[in-house]
Amino acid sequence: MTLNNARAGATNTGGRREQNQDGGANRSSYAYDTAKPGAGQVVYTSRGQVGGQVVGDTLHKRVQGSEHQLKRPPAWCVDVAILAEAGRLGASKVKILDTETETTYQAAIGDFFRQGVEIDRGFGLQRALPLAYFETYKRGQLRPTQLTLF
Numbered sequence: 271m272t273l274n275n276a277r278a279g280a281t282n283t284g285g286r287r288e289q290n291q292d293g294g295a296n297r298s299s300y301a302y303d304t305a306k307p308g309a310g311q312v313v314y315t316s317r318g319q320v321g322g323q324v325v326g327d328t329l330h331k332r333v334q335g336s337e338h339q340l341k342r343p344p345a346w347c348v349d350v351a352i353l354a355e356a357g358r359l360g361a362s363k364v365k366i367l368d369t370e371t372e373t374t375y376q377a378a379i380g381d382f383f384r385q386g387v388e389i390d391r392g393f394g395l396q397r398a399l400p401l402a403y404f405e406t407y408k409r410g411q412l413r414p415t416q417l418t419l420f
Contacts, residue, residue: 311359316351316394328363329356329379335368340389345398346375347389353379353397372409375401 310325322331329352333339340347346366356364357379364382366375377399386399 313352313355313359315349321349321352322356324356324359324361327361328365329353329361331364331366332369333366335370335373339368340398343398343400345386345400346404347393347396347398348382349393350388350395350397353382366404373406374409375404375406377404 310323310330312323313321313329315321322329324330329348331348333346339345348364353364361379363376363378367373368375381403382397382399385403386397389396389398
């Protein structure tokens with residue numbers, strides 16, 4: 271099955287690609303949703319799995335921090351193919367929502383390449399950006415904004 275065939279029928283249902291009765295791609299599975307249907311352009315990992323979606327200038331990812339946050343060094347990782355595709359679609363920043371703590375982490379896509387490190391720990395080539403480079407805020411918390419003078 272080609273990556274394009276896999277993308278045609280992709281939805282989030284649990285970890286592997288299956289084929290439907292006519293041999294085409296059916297579903298990609300996850301234990302959690304990484305993208306809300308219909309909100310933007312879905313992007314895929316180098317392994318053909320749904321990895322997030324681009325809405326406007328932002329790549330959105332929904333993750334479970336206890337399972338997906340890199341422990342050493344403490345960082346968030348994003349598949350290189352996702353970063354490249356998101357950039358091609360016009361995204362300039364990444365927002366990662368930790369669904370367990372309802373904390374949002376935001377950083378520029380360029381920071382993943384300037385400040386991040388390349389890793390491959392069995393999930394494809396990724397860029398790991400240390401937590402210190404992220405702006406963070408909790409659900410319901412006001413985000414700092416630049417005030418105007420007039």
